[in-house]
Amino acid sequence: MEKYAEQLQAMAVLYAPRVLLAIITLIVGFWAVNYFVKLLTKVMQRRHVDATVIPFLQSIIEVVLKVVLVISVAGMFGVETTSFVALIGGAGLAIGLALQGSLGHFASGIMLLVFRPYRVGDLVTVAGFTGEVTEIQVFNTVLKTLDNKRIIIPNGAVTSGPITNISGQGTIRVDMQFSVAGSEDIDKVIRVAREVCNASPLILSDPAADILVNSQEIGITKFDVRPWCKSEHYWDVYYYVQENIKRQFVAQDVQAPTPAMNIMMAK
Template structure:
């Protein structure tokens, strides 16, 4: 100990103690600012989310705005904490901006996903709970995050799609309207009575209580095919009843055709054999 004291003069020891004490206080202040600021950022973000929930805002918008607010406030907290250490925040912000530019160039795909997420929030082509088809995948929208959109498929799989792929392709929103039209096609034989077929189809439709009266269903000959006369059957239903009615009408129509003796032909070809005298 005496050897160490001999190596450091009293003036140097005093300077070191002052420096350590000053830096220690600054470090403690920076840590306090960071943790308190982080807590406040989380608190403000949660308050913002709850306020939007009380206003019955779209859940997709709530999550997106909450994340933006939190990370924006957290960035300000980090800058304030660094300022407590004596670092010039002006130059720090300039360095941060230059680093952000370099990172942005390296992460162009991520920034494209972020921009696409912002556009989806602004224009809102769909909301949480809607059943959509986008980027070759169909499912219910679970959440729109900063960079990705999460879909739940009908077989309960979770599919995470980059936002840029969602906006760069066609988006089909099956839940955008309260009603949908069923497009059904039933083929009957050429030897069947078309008037009878139309009557039977109308009877089956009238027995289905989930069909809407307005708009009125359409029943018409669609096509004279190679093996069948095809009828277009186009009733309207509530969007929530779409698949239930779709499956039930297929089954009911087949059973009723069987009862009425109406044939549903399968593809076939007539083969003519000609014999020639030798």
């Protein structure tokens, strides 16, 4: 027992300083990595690097530096770094096989950065969700919805379906339809609708709003009203037109349609 105790004491004397140094190195190293990544992020922002790329590069650089730090600390205990790298490679292969989906999300993230179907700040519809792109991460895309929810979507789900970039062109058409009584004067209805569109500073004059007769049925005439606006003003324009056309129809005595029904009487 005394022999084992002496061996343990000798090992403690030998390795305790290394363990303590390794712990200090890890603590300081992780702090330094985080500080460096934050500093690098600020530099990229000052140099006006694309906001879409910054979070992606930030994630990759942080992971790589922390892996290098762990390998360096392992070398302090006499572990051969080449063997350690081979071990990490083998473990990475095993983990990769187990996490094929995650690797697919990573590859999809690379594709999103290369082909740029959208950027940070764009209003998009992806994977059934509509919102503003706030981050494009290594594995996920983060959206802020119109009702201020934070939606995290795996990049694989984004690239596997259609991507609608609502704000990609800078302007957007707001499509609405209104119905009036079939007896109403078409020119009067078009004039009222155009006055409403012209009164809003958010609605573009070029291209001008389209106001067209869509269809006519028994007792009903349907009009399409299609103003243009900047993408970020879509919902403001939509609700403005909906509200104010109703107000003007009432003010100018434009009659709403009356439901009609044909009754066939058998003799």
